[in-house]
Amino acid sequence: MLAILLAVALAAPILAPGDPLAIKGDPLLPPWQTMAHPLGTDRLGRDVLSALIHGARTTLLVATAAAAAALFIGITVGTIAGFLGGWVDEALMRVAEAFQTVPAFLLTLALISVTGPRVPTIVLGIAIGAWMQPARITRAEILSLRERDFVAAARVIGMRPLEIAFREVLPNALTPVVSLAAVIVAAAVLIEAALSFLGFGDPNRFTWGSMIAEGRTVLRRAPFLSIIPGIGLVLTVLAVHLTGQGVAKALRTRRHAA
């Protein structure tokens, strides 16, 4: 399911060529009426199908970029904290806790209302609200690994502490963190949709959240405008979650086998 979504998102320019924001037909055409606009048109006469396809692109781009950024920050912080220990650990973990006390969505919202809604700031905003969990998990894994013999061996051959941390310890600690990625992507999809719904999305692109928000004003008249991207969202989050579960399961069995 996720593969199909990814394929659709990647192939957006082929499936729905041209500017998805272009005004192509009469406004508020209901779906299944003409072949030209199989899912109807919105309030300005823009094609809902191409909006949906291009929206998938934005949504997945933002979500995966945000998850990657969150994992990167989280893993770096977690590894340093776990491996070095002492006051560095204390300081980094207190910062992480401070971030955790604020709801992730509020943090993102605050950042975006200050910096303005553009794709990079949205990605950064979501990442800033989501890096704490990977950081804590990485740290826990590293803590249990750093007393192992192979670490001592690395010390003996003269590797520098950070080198040991990132080259020797981290790869062994990565599996549980990676299975967290799916959860973060799913959460990022929802946060991005919520942001666009509130009008904090990038106005120059279609996103599913902004499609729902725009459809909401005509909900009684043209419910399909909100329902179609809504279904898209549900399917995406579900697909990401199921994939995540599958990956986690596979990793677990491999670990047990090892």
Place this chain on the structure above:
Amino acid sequence: MTDLRDGPMRAPLPRRRLLAGAAALPFLPRPALAQAKRGGRLTVAADSEPPNLNPAIIASNGVFFVASKVIEPLAEADYRAKDGLAPRLATAWEGAADGRSLTFTLRQGVTWHDAKPFSSADVAFSALEVWKKHGNLGRAVFRELEAVETPDAHTAIFRFAVPTPAQLIRNALPALTAVVPKHLYEGTDIMRNPANQKLVGTGPFRFAEWRPGEYTRLVRNPTYWDQARPFLNEIVYRVLPDRAAAANALEAEEIQLAAFSAVPLADLDRIAKVPGMKVYSNGYEGLTYQLVVEINHRRKELSDVRVRRAIAHAIDRDFVVRAIFRGFAATSQGPVPKNDRVFHATDVAGYGFNPQRANALLDEAGYPRSEGGIRFRLRLLPAPFFNETRQFGDYLRQALAAVGIDATIVSNDTPAHLRAVYTDRAFDITVASPVYRGDPAISTTILFQSGLPAGVPFANQYGYENPEVDALIKQAAATIDDAERVRLYNAFQKQVTDDVALVNVAEFSFITVARDNVLNVSNNPRWAVSNWADTGFAV
């Protein structure tokens, strides 16, 4: 799709005549004053709660919506009366031939809500201390007001330093002359006076309570000067910031009236068919909003009049009216709306929808299409004030793309938008919605006058400078002859449309939806912001 135009309508909609043939429409047929019964509570939808409700300081529709029932102006707009004005606190007004003075005869037997008598001293104080010093629009109109003489308790003579057109003052009476009580404001910090929130006036309703986020409640004034009125016992403004909520609340009969298009236009043809509902498209002629594209003339490309004309030609005004306003608007080519039969100039340069012409003009100006068919890029800041301004922003981006101008939308909330456009001037083009208030000198010429300091909102912050236009504005402001003023403002309209100082796209006002047992709705040109003394429930 068929819109309201052809559909079967329960409610009478004089929209077509109103908007399409506004010039040919002398006055709306006044509905016979229906007999309302006394009593009852009218609950209406409100979408904002201005913290300062003093209409003498802030002339804005959000403030008037509540405050106009409590604090009265000297006169109110009317469909039929002479000069389009019905008396309120003033019963007569007479301008001197030299334009230096204007004499108001004030109503007798009026008391403030705190039982103190109303007199000419209140008018003199309001004019000199409040309208002239603090009024957001009054500041300009009453700038030359030197003194207000009060020979007796019921006469106020306004004296002006320079000849001031009586026509302008008359047109300003409904919106800019709210009279506040001298005994509560004298010697205080007027901007911080508690009476700005807990209003005390002479109107048909008294201010009862405000619960932030919930409602504002007004109650009947038993000592109103018109003893037969008001009919209603209470008006409750229920805060419903969500637009979809207003339509549902009307259907559920939680509210009986939603003004200012609180019901989304796209929802109207559905709601018009609901039994017991009535749709009014009139009652807002005195406060026409204009959808305009403001252009930053400091930007090199946009300083070329050919580029500005190209932008004007790129916009399909009919599509905008049809798709964005669902037909509840009229196309526009100039700064004075068509429903002002006195000042509207018909012979201004028209810019019809013509992308070929737009492309040719842009080529001629020396901006050929480069890679990707793009000539140059612009920052487009749509005002977040209305759904329609935002939607038009989306449309404008596409319309400009079609002629090779790549516009990037920058969306801001209201304070950020005001700062970006009117203080920092950090924009290339914006979508704005200025209000035309019955006379070009009240809030329209300020959009074209040059030399304004940064930070004055809803004014020329886009670097448009034309000495001829400045001269015309100055000359008209000091002209007291009515016909000569009209002639000067016609010349002014011609000049600014020729220059494409900004692009006028459409004129829109609002829709009121009410339960059909609410009587005397939309019976004057500023109904939503008038005093509702004759509004009531059917017997």
